[in-house]
Amino acid sequence: MSAIEVGGKSIEVDEEGYLTNRDDWNEEIAAVMAKEDDCDLDSNHWEVINFLREYYEEYQIAPAVRVLTKAIGKKLGADKGNSKYLYELFPYGPAKQACKYAGLPKPTGCV
Template sequence: MASYDVNGTAVEHDEEGYITNLSDWSKDLAQVIADAENIQMTDEHWAVVNFLREYYDEYQIAPAVRVLIKAIKKSMGPDVGNNKYMYELFPYGPAKQACKIAGLPKPTGCV
């Protein structure tokens, strides 16, 4: 199985890059994944990642893109909770990329 190297520790991930053990997640690991995804993490990226982790803690599910954008819009407002903005942050899919960086499973309904 493939792995990310985080400060000398191997963190296993599946063939798509999602970590296999959710408890292995850390901010350092998120940065390693973001680098692999060619994402330059900003405060805006971290806000979405932290939102996703809180969402997962509450509902035990990684939301698909529509659900994610609707929930972010409700929580952070329409300037953040819209497709255009989210795809600017995570161009390969806000739900898929952001969940991967957040150390969550692949969202249901994502191909």
């Protein structure tokens, strides 16, 4: 088990950097995780992160990228519901990277 330091506290993560305990999550943790990837979170990032947290709350899974893209398009409009936009925000893969910042497990089916 590894850990990250956030606000003087040690937060447990797995070997790929995903939170071990989903309940540990807060916005500061997301920002610290993003910083480690040289990513500064702006409102567009937060929109997707918050969407993922809501999706998880409702369905108890992290969506596959295809499903995420479609659902974002439905909720936030076609200019955001496409992989180009989402990959620009999250170059390591929208589902993988955004799920990590959102404190969720890796999407089911993601290798």
